[in-house]
Amino acid sequence: MRFLRPHTWAEALGAKAEFPDALPLMGGTDVMVDVNFGRARPNALLDLTAIPELRTWAPDGDALRVGAGVTYARLVSELADRLPALAAASRTVGSPQIRNRGTAGGNLGSASPAGDAHPPLLAGGAEVELESVRGARRVAVEEFFAGPKRSVLEPDELIAGFRARPATGPQYFAKVGTRNAMVIAVCSFALALRPGEGVGTGIGSAGPTPLRAYAAEEFLAGELADRWEKRDALPGPVIGEFAELVAGAARPIDDVRGTADYRAHVLRVLARRTLTWAWADHCEGGAGCA
Amino acid sequence: MTTDIERVTGTALDRVEGRDKVTGLARYAYEYPADDIAYVVPVPAAIARGTITGIDPGDALAVPGVLTVLSFRNAPPLAGNDPELRIFSSDRVSYRGQMVAAVVADTLEAAAEAARLVHVGYDAEPHDVLLRPDHPEAYVPEKVNPSFPAVSEQGDVEAALGDAAVTVDTTYTTPAYHNNAMEPHATLAVWSGDRLTAYDSNQGSSTARDMLAAAFGLEPGQVRVVSPHVGGGFGSKGTPRPQIVLAALAARAVGRPAKVALTRQHMFAVTGYRTPSIQRVRLGADASGRMTALAHEVEEQTSTLKEFAEQTAVPSRMMYAAPNRLTTHRVVALDVATPSWMRAPGECPGMYALESAMDELAVACGLDPIELRVRNEPEEDPESGLPWSSRNVVACLREGAAWFGWAGRDPAPGVRRDGRWLVGTGVAASTYPARRRPSEATARATADGRFTVRIAAADIGTGSRTALTQIAADALGVPPERVDVRIGDSALPTASLAGGSMGTASWGSAVAMACVRLRERLDGAGGEVPEDGIEARYDTADDIKADAAYARHAFGAQFAEVRVDPGTGEIRVPRLLGVFAAGRIINAKTARSQFIGGMTMGLAMALLEESVPDAEFGGFLNHDLAQYHVPANADVANIDARWIEEDDPHLNPMGSKGIGEIGIVGTAAAIGNAVHHATGVRFRDLPIRPDRVLDRAPQIGGRNL
Ligand SMILES: Cc1cc2nc3c(=O)[nH]c(=O)nc-3n(C[C@H](O)[C@H](O)[C@H](O)COP(=O)(O)OP(=O)(O)OC[C@H]3O[C@@H](n4cnc5c(N)ncnc54)[C@H](O)[C@@H]3O)c2cc1C
Numbered sequence: 001m002r003f004l005r006p007h008t009w010a011e012a013l014g015a016k017a018e019f020p021d022a023l024p025l026m027g028g029t030d031v032m033v034d035v036n037f038g039r040a041r042p043n044a045l046l047d048l049t050a051i052p053e054l055r056t057w058a059p060d061g062d063a064l065r066v067g068a069g070v071t072y073a074r075l076v077s078e079l080a081d082r083l084p085a086l087a088a089a090s091r092t093v094g095s096p097q098i099r100n101r102g103t104a105g106g107n108l109g110s111a112s113p114a115g116d117a118h119p120p121l122l123a124g125g126a127e128v129e130l131e132s133v134r135g136a137r138r139v140a141v142e143e144f145f146a147g148p149k150r151s152v153l154e155p156d157e158l159i160a161g162f163r164a165r166p167a168t169g170p171q172y173f174a175k176v177g178t179r180n181a182m183v184i185a186v187c188s189f190a191l192a193l194r195p196g197e198g199v200g201t202g203i204g205s206a207g208p209t210p211l212r213a214y215a216a217e218e219f220l221a222g223e224l225a226d227r228w229e230k231r232d233a234l235p236g237p238v239i240g241e242f243a244e245l246v247a248g249a250a251r252p253i254d255d256v257r258g259t260a261d262y263r264a265h266v267l268r269v270l271a272r273r274t275l276t277w278a279w280a281d282h283c284e285g286g287a288g289c290a
Numbered sequence: 291m292t293t294d295i296e297r298v299t300g301t302a303l304d305r306v307e308g309r310d311k312v313t314g315l316a317r318y319a320y321e322y323p324a325d326d327i328a329y330v331v332p333v334p335a336a337i338a339r340g341t342i343t344g345i346d347p348g349d350a351l352a353v354p355g356v357l358t359v360l361s362f363r364n365a366p367p368l369a370g371n372d373p374e375l376r377i378f379s380s381d382r383v384s385y386r387g388q389m390v391a392a393v394v395a396d397t398l399e400a401a402a403e404a405a406r407l408v409h410v411g412y413d414a415e416p417h418d419v420l421l422r423p424d425h426p427e428a429y430v431p432e433k434v435n436p437s438f439p440a441v442s443e444q445g446d447v448e449a450a451l452g453d454a455a456v457t458v459d460t461t462y463t464t465p466a467y468h469n470n471a472m473e474p475h476a477t478l479a480v481w482s483g484d485r486l487t488a489y490d491s492n493q494g495s496s497t498a499r500d501m502l503a504a505a506f507g508l509e510p511g512q513v514r515v516v517s518p519h520v521g522g523g524f525g526s527k528g529t530p531r532p533q534i535v536l537a538a539l540a541a542r543a544v545g546r547p548a549k550v551a552l553t554r555q556h557m558f559a560v561t562g563y564r565t566p567s568i569q570r571v572r573l574g575a576d577a578s579g580r581m582t583a584l585a586h587e588v589e590e591q592t593s594t595l596k597e598f599a600e601q602t603a604v605p606s607r608m609m610y611a612a613p614n615r616l617t618t619h620r621v622v623a624l625d626v627a628t629p630s631w632m633r634a635p636g637e638c639p640g641m642y643a644l645e646s647a648m649d650e651l652a653v654a655c656g657l658d659p660i661e662l663r664v665r666n667e668p669e670e671d672p673e674s675g676l677p678w679s680s681r682n683v684v685a686c687l688r689e690g691a692a693w694f695g696w697a698g699r700d701p702a703p704g705v706r707r708d709g710r711w712l713v714g715t716g717v718a719a720s721t722y723p724a725r726r727r728p729s730e731a732t733a734r735a736t737a738d739g740r741f742t743v744r745i746a747a748a749d750i751g752t753g754s755r756t757a758l759t760q761i762a763a764d765a766l767g768v769p770p771e772r773v774d775v776r777i778g779d780s781a782l783p784t785a786s787l788a789g790g791s792m793g794t795a796s797w798g799s800a801v802a803m804a805c806v807r808l809r810e811r812l813d814g815a816g817g818e819v820p821e822d823g824i825e826a827r828y829d830t831a832d833d834i835k836a837d838a839a840y841a842r843h844a845f846g847a848q849f850a851e852v853r854v855d856p857g858t859g860e861i862r863v864p865r866l867l868g869v870f871a872a873g874r875i876i877n878a879k880t881a882r883s884q885f886i887g888g889m890t891m892g893l894a895m896a897l898l899e900e901s902v903p904d905a906e907f908g909g910f911l912n913h914d915l916a917q918y919h920v921p922a923n924a925d926v927a928n929i930d931a932r933w934i935e936e937d938d939p940h941l942n943p944m945g946s947k948g949i950g951e952i953g954i955v956g957t958a959a960a961i962g963n964a965v966h967h968a969t970g971v972r973f974r975d976l977p978i979r980p981d982r983v984l985d986r987a988p989q990i991g992g993r994n995l
Contacts, residue, residue, distance in 0.1 A: 176858050179898055180924035256912050262981035269857035
């Protein structure tokens with residue numbers, strides 16, 4: 001097996017162009033498990049950990065640009081104010097050891113429907129930055145996933161990072177698993193309110209890819225359009241309809257972790273809860289909440 | 291002897307090897323060095339039942355560094371009476387994952403790579419790996435583990451149930467469970483001529499030695515098994531496992547020391563597990579809650595290779611008074627690995643069912659569940675008629691109730707809410723037999739004022755080395771710092787294994803008596819230690835034969851508080867309390883760890899653990915720790931264990947009962963009973979998973995959230 005360890009981003013792109021079947025390695029928390037279990041038998045490993053650019057994040061215009069190699073631990077400690085749902089999701093990932101190694105870039109690379117970073121990135125309207133020696137492109141997160149553990153990443157491309165606008169309103173992430181930590185989500189949901197603008201959603205572990213609940217977003221945006229300013233209580237039927245539309249967007253299956261029926265039901269519950277919490281925050285954030 | 295005040299037994303002495311363990315100095319089986327080690331990787335069977343039609347080792351042998359590929363084609367026949375250990379003895383496959391071949395190579399990497407390239411051809415036959423009610427092949431075994439009759443009958447249960455004012459008739463199921471010790475099963479085998487040394491992870495080096503000698507047709511004296519530190523066993527290392535024979539076989543085949551460590555995934559196939567169970571419990575009582583009938587009928591699985599029948603209904607033979615009683619076991623031999631011991635075999639699953647049914651009976655009688663148990667206290671062992679050596683289950687229930695804050699509990703189910711959570715509490719009793727087995731020990735005084743105690747005992751993480759140090763120190767009347775306890779080596783005086791919660795009772799008896807003998811000798815020598823030391827030896831075989839006839843059991847009570855989220859079906863356990871009457875507690879610190887460790891496993895049994903059989907391909911679906919969920923720290927909140935003073939003169943020189951297993955017994959029932967109290971719904975199939983809770987959500991009102 002070949003082991004490639006570029007020290008600059010340009011070298012990394014060059015290496016990926018030369019060895020398109022090289023498997024990128026960041027935190028290794030997915031890659032090394034696959035190698036140890038014999039599920040991945042790469043001819044070459046492309047170690048990206050020596051590339052400083054991947055470890056940085058910075059504001060870029062009205063967005064934040066976060067390098068693919070920023071760990072969950074740093075997303076929690078450095079970006080919880082600007083990307084609260086992503087930070088909340090990061091807190092639920094694995095254990096401290098996994099959060100110290102694992103990255104959102106690696107989560108995208110694996111493209112698992114259960115990846116915890118995905119629902120917040122979907123809800124936050126993030127874009128993934130892909131690059132190869134042929135050039136760079138940006139892809140909306142919902143366009144990035146192509147199927148279970150598949151993405152639109154070309155063989156010669158690498159994930160440079162992602163871009164997302166800092167939160168302008170409340171964001172929530174909720175996850176159900178069969179134990180309290182170290183657990184793959186049975187199902188998860190993220191919600192971002194963008195006061196005056198709209199709503200973002202992300203569903204995890206309830207379909208072949210992470211999903212957005214478009215109809216739910218559109219419905220809620222309509223309902224909230226003249227409520228952002230009023231900050232009055234949301235009628236029960238609005239919350240209920242939103243929850244129904246979220247559950248309706250899912251395409252869950254039965255597996256060892258849970259049944260399709262259970263997932264659809266729990267999504268409804270998580271959608272209700274996150275909307276209730278987020279709207280309460282929004283009301284508290286302004287004057288005169290009902 | 292020293293006075294009570296100076297005694298070191300009972301204190302919370304730190305583990306004597308604690309520093310070695312946390313600094314990495316303590317050496318485990320796989321870490322032993324040897325020159326020129328060869329590495330062994332087994333090849334697991336890909337089918338659940340059938341015949342091997344061919345083994346093509348060509349590609350494997352072509353991998354650089356590969357020395358040989360072992361299989362039934364070339365491996366020498368093994369003797370011994372455990373078919374799970376006679377590896378490579380035939381072309382039959384009895385379960386998925388069974389070892390069908392193994393690669394021996396210069397490096398672990400080469401062996402692992404080559405193991406993938408051993409091409410095994412199979413003639414697969416239809417298999418059956420699912421235990422189900424009324425299986426047509428189910429039969430009543432001759433005995434259940436270790437040697438209880440499979441059926442017991444007293445009076446006329448059917449008539450008594452017919453006449454009873456109140457009856458409960460319910461069926462509970464438990465899934466298969468895997469022991470999952472932290473340290474995988476591992477062995478380094480070294481031959482020197484016809485003498486064999488195995489550095490091995492096991493629960494008893496004397497037992498492992500005898501078995502290894504039998505397998506290779508050697509005298510026990512030709513074999514030495516070394517296991518000073520063992521990273522957990524929970525029963526799965528009580529009977530030796532195939533890796534120890536494989537290491538010895540491979541070492542002999544290549545003429546070099548050979549090392550094997552099973553992977554976590556392979557552990558799920560070849561290191562034993564607890565059988566799933568289907569348990570029907572019928573209770574009959576008069577209007578005041580006094581039981582007139584108790585029937586406990588169990589169905590479980592065994593393998594086609596050898597019979598192992600867990601003694602699941604056995605606790606129902608002694609736990610409560612009831613003049614009419616029936617307990618039965620039926621097993622079905624499936625195309626699965628042989629189930630085996632897992633923490634508290636028998637008592638753990640059996641008491642789950644019995645103690646859940648007792649809660650149902652309490653509700654049916656309108657009685658507090660503690661009061662119901664008090665009313666059914668047997669004066670003597672109901673089956674044998676023997677007197678109890680001591681029985682303090684009522685004290686555990688009463689004192690536990692006070693500590694837990696049970697008084698004034700509203701029995702109405704499904705009515706307490708805290709925000710979105712439904713809250714409830716539950717109780718269950720627990721028990722575990724207090725036995726001891728013959729062991730030998732030596733105690734030696736040396737001129738430097740130190741004492742060395744030798745016994746082939748095992749410390750599998752329980753703290754037994756420390757407990758034995760305390761026992762020896764008290765018997766010798768010296769501080770523990772002056773005592774060295776040598777264990778974990780079959781070259782030491784023969785000892786029983788760490789199992790059945792009888793390790794400390796068995797070994798401690800021999801150690802205490804050897805130390806008493808040594809003191810006598812020292813006194814005889816005028817208190818002077820001769821230049822070349824002085825030694826005494828003790829074998830407890832005769833003492834144990836002469837033990838008076840008593841029913842000896844430890845008892846306990848488990849209390850749980852649960853919170854159920856009716857929206858998602860998630861269950862949390864904010865509080866868990868166990869109260870135990872287990873004779874004299876020898877080390878307050880390690881005993882507490884044993885109790886709360888057992889209770890944590892009981893919590894896992896209630897809510898998390900479950901080995902899911904793979905109906906299509908055989909074996910288990912969730913064969914790794916990402917999918918087989920043992921609890922994380924975040925699952926265990928406020929957990930506490932306490933014990934009551936118990937002075938039982940009928941046990942052993944220490945007055946102790948075993949504590950390793952009783953913690954798991956009863957815990958799952960206490961949690962299940964609390965879930966009923968919280969939700970008003972009985973969940974009779976473990977684990978109580980969120981999706982199972984939600985399936986019953988209409989009854990809880992959760993669907994409307
Ligand atoms: C014990 C344990 C617990 C876990 N718990 C969770 C959990 O709770 N939630 C969760 O979502 N995940 C969990 N995971 C999975 C894993 O930690 C995450 O998916 C993590 O985000 C992977 O990041 P990484 O940096 O370690 O990626 P790596 O393992 O290094 O890579 C993952 C994949 O992405 C590719 N890749 C990495 N970087 C790039 C790049 N720059 N460009 C292109 N491709 C790239 C790799 O080739 C590989 O296919 C857990 C894993 C373990 C071992």
